[in-house]
Amino acid sequence: MVRYGKEHKAETRRRIIETAGRRFKQDGIDGSGVSTLMKDAGLTNGAFYAHFESKDDLVTTAIADQLKAQAESVVAQAAPGRAGLEQIVRGYLSPQHRDSLGDGCPNAALLDEIGRCTDMTRQAYTDGVLVLIDGIAARMAPEAPNSARVKALSLLGLMAGTLQLSRALTDTQLAHELLDQGINNALALLDAGQHI
Amino acid sequence: MVRYGKEHKAETRRRIIETAGRRFKQDGIDGSGVSTLMKDAGLTNGAFYAHFESKDDLVTTAIADQLKAQAESVVAQAAPGRAGLEQIVRGYLSPQHRDSLGDGCPNAALLDEIGRCTDMTRQAYTDGVLVLIDGIAARMAPEAPNSARVKALSLLGLMAGTLQLSRALTDTQLAHELLDQGINNALALLDAGQHI
DNA sequence: TGTACATCAGTGAACGCGCGTTCACTGATGTAC
DNA sequence: TGTACATCAGTGAACGCGCGTTCACTGATGTAC
DSSP: OOOOSHHHHHHHHHHHHHHHHHHHHHHOSTTOOHHHHHHHTTOOGGGHHHHOSSHHHHHHHHHHHHHHHHIIIIITTSOSHHHHHHHHHHHHTSHHHHHOTTTSOHHHHHHHHHHTSOHHHHHHHHHHHHHHHHHHHHHHOTTOGGGGHHHHHHHHHHHHHHHHHHHHOSOHHHHHHHHHHHHHHHHHHHHTOTTO | OOOOSHHHHHHHHHHHHHHHHHHHHHHOSTTOOHHHHHHHTTOOGGGHHHHOSSHHHHHHHHHHHHHHHHIIIIITTSOSHHHHHHHHHHHHTSHHHHHOTTTSOHHHHHHHHHHTSOHHHHHHHHHHHHHHHHHHHHHHOTTOGGGGHHHHHHHHHHHHHHHHHHHHOSOHHHHHHHHHHHHHHHHHHHHTOTTO
16 A cells, blocks of 8 residues: 655655664664664665665764754753753753663764764764754853854763763663763853853 | 694783774774674684674673773873873863774773663673773872762763764864863863862 | 556565674694603 | 694684665556547
């Protein structure tokens, strides 16, 4: 029962991108095969190349999509100003986020693998992450968001690394304490003002 | 020309562990095949299982070894007290470290992949990272290193995430600014004292 | 309205290749007498 | 000292399997007359 039309195909493509984003975050990029990715979307492997040029093409597209979704759902939805920032930080460094790999932050799930990706993928990542952190920078310094760009980026690095570390530890008590300490560190960074 | 004896075999094993550590950091765990790992050590694939039970066994051993080496070379070699900490931070968040994946920090290179590893590997990672951060904690609070453990761990998370992010960005100017901002953040964390 | 044809999203088998792992074998080294 | 045998680190071919990718085909949908 294959439906027909440009619209339907675009829908299918969207579904593949979304399920692939989840799968990549859960099993890693190298850990996710094309057959599995297509099965996730309810399709067989053969249809893949009607939608994407290569696996790398999907990787690039899925990463860009993940960052866009994160910018729209997490960052854009938060309250304005410092209250929103604190909300973002506390949500990010929470046990719930720690335990939901597939639905979580693509940076925390994939950052070191992205560093080993093709230039095309890294370029798409760079573009996507800039959009994401601009939403953060706008809350840090509403009058001059550009000046806060690097600081916002460093906040993302801090949070992603802390979450990764918390996920890698087998000592759950320590992992929990690390998240709390990470919140303190992130809030201290926010309150340091522009003079840092 | 195969040499004989327990001593020689232990040497060979050591060589495999060291070259594998490098390779894992460069190409990722999933990205490094057993044949390649053995070729790196100057051997053929067949000899692998005389040294390790499985690939996972080597992964576990290599990660533990990498953390031990880092504790001994980077942390233990630094000057005592706050001066040594600053030295560690500046070395870690330097362009040189950023550009030397194979010789660099295993946390920055592999942290998200380690989070997806078997419990055995994550346990070995946890043990190894605790030794590493104890060296940092001892410099943070010589009189009560245990109290500084979590803070030291959070410093590692901050630095590893920042380095990963700096590696993933295609904008080298921005990547450089991020490293500098990361140094500021790390030093601010050090100077925050025990009251954080 | 009905029929013939074009379009095209998706199927599923197959391609060559590298994966992790096994195993029969080689040949240098060490031991016994 | 010389010879026969045991030990064992390492070789290299092979195993079944899943990888990314290709392609002939199916069958539902849309279009033309």
